[in-house]
Amino acid sequence: xxxxxxxxxxxxxxxxxxxxxxxxxxxxxxxxxxxxxxxxxxxxxxxxxxxxxxxxxxxxxxxxxxxxxxxxxxxxxxxxxxxxxxx
Numbered sequence: 001x002x003x004x005x006x007x008x009x010x011x012x013x014x015x016x017x018x019x020x021x022x023x024x025x026x027x028x029x030x031x032x033x034x035x036x037x038x039x040x041x042x043x044x045x046x047x048x049x050x051x052x053x054x055x056x057x058x059x060x061x062x063x064x065x066x067x068x069x070x071x072x073x074x075x076x077x078x079x080x081x082x083x084x085x086x087x
Contacts (some may be wrong), residue, residue, distance in 0.1 A: 002059035004028050006043075017044045034063035042067040042076035 006024075021040050030036040036057060043055040046068060055076070064078050 002028075002030060004057040006055040006057070007053060008044075008055065017041060020044065028057075030057075030059045032059070032063060034065075035059070035061050038064050038067050039076060042071060046071040046076060 004024075017040075021037060021044075024040060025033070025036070028036065036059075039057045039061060040055075042064075043057075061077075061079070067074075067076065067078065070078075
């Protein structure tokens with residue numbers, strides 16, 4: 001398993017997600033790029049409270065195209081039995 005921990009230092013409005021995700025892809029290679037995208041998007045777009053100080057992206061987490069479903073419950077760490085699905 002590969003694990004990437006990010007601590008975003010965003011002051012003011014959030015930057016556009018696509019360029020930030022592209023920068024990450026240039027630095028990190030995951031065996032399954034879909035899971036990297038889904039986890040990054042969940043942290044970047046699903047962090048409604050702004051209280052997520054560190055983002056952990058894990059290579060062995062299954063892709064989840066509907067990460068927004070129950071995001072408050074799984075907090076971008078979906079799996080079996082935690083309110084998220086793996087698809």
